[in-house]
Amino acid sequence: MPRGIYKKTKEHLQKISITRKRMFKEGKIKIRPKEIHGEKNPRWNGGKSKHQKGYIMILKPTHPQAQSKGYVPEHRLIMEKHVGRLLKKNEVVHHINGDVTDNRLENLRLLTMREHMKIHDKRRKRDVKGRFA
Numbered sequence: 001m002p003r004g005i006y007k008k009t010k011e012h013l014q015k016i017s018i019t020r021k022r023m024f025k026e027g028k029i030k031i032r033p034k035e036i037h038g039e040k041n042p043r044w045n046g047g048k049s050k051h052q053k054g055y056i057m058i059l060k061p062t063h064p065q066a067q068s069k070g071y072v073p074e075h076r077l078i079m080e081k082h083v084g085r086l087l088k089k090n091e092v093v094h095h096i097n098g099d100v101t102d103n104r105l106e107n108l109r110l111l112t113m114r115e116h117m118k119i120h121d122k123r124r125k126r127d128v129k130g131r132f133a
């Protein structure tokens with residue numbers, strides 16, 4: 001092979017990608033390699049992702065209440081499993097400790113929208129600083 005000319009083989013590209021991944025992990029490069037990003041990655045976390053409101057969303061396009069991109073809030077899925085039926089549209093799963101990422105069953109409470117609003121109203125009145133969970 002003549003000097004200066006280097007053909008990029010598949011193996012070579014793979015080597016580069018592994019090196020980049022390692023460098024990214026070690027913080028040497030800031031650009032996340034394409035390979036470890038997105039839904040196509042086999043090591044992807046099974047369709048779990050965070051929603052804009054902080055809720056944990058599960059990718060479940062077959063669910064009757066799935067949102068536009070096929071996501072369903074994890075706390076609703078957990079409650080549905082617990083009660084053994086689908087939740088109605090006017091049913092709300094409340095996070096007792098106020099942490100919407102804490103989806104342990106003991107932190108979840110199934111309420112109607114009305115009951116749920118009441119709970120948050122009460123909290124609002126009780127909190128002097130005007131904060132509510």
Ligand SMILES: [Zn+2]
Nearest residue numbers: 093094095116
């Ligand atoms: Zn609530």
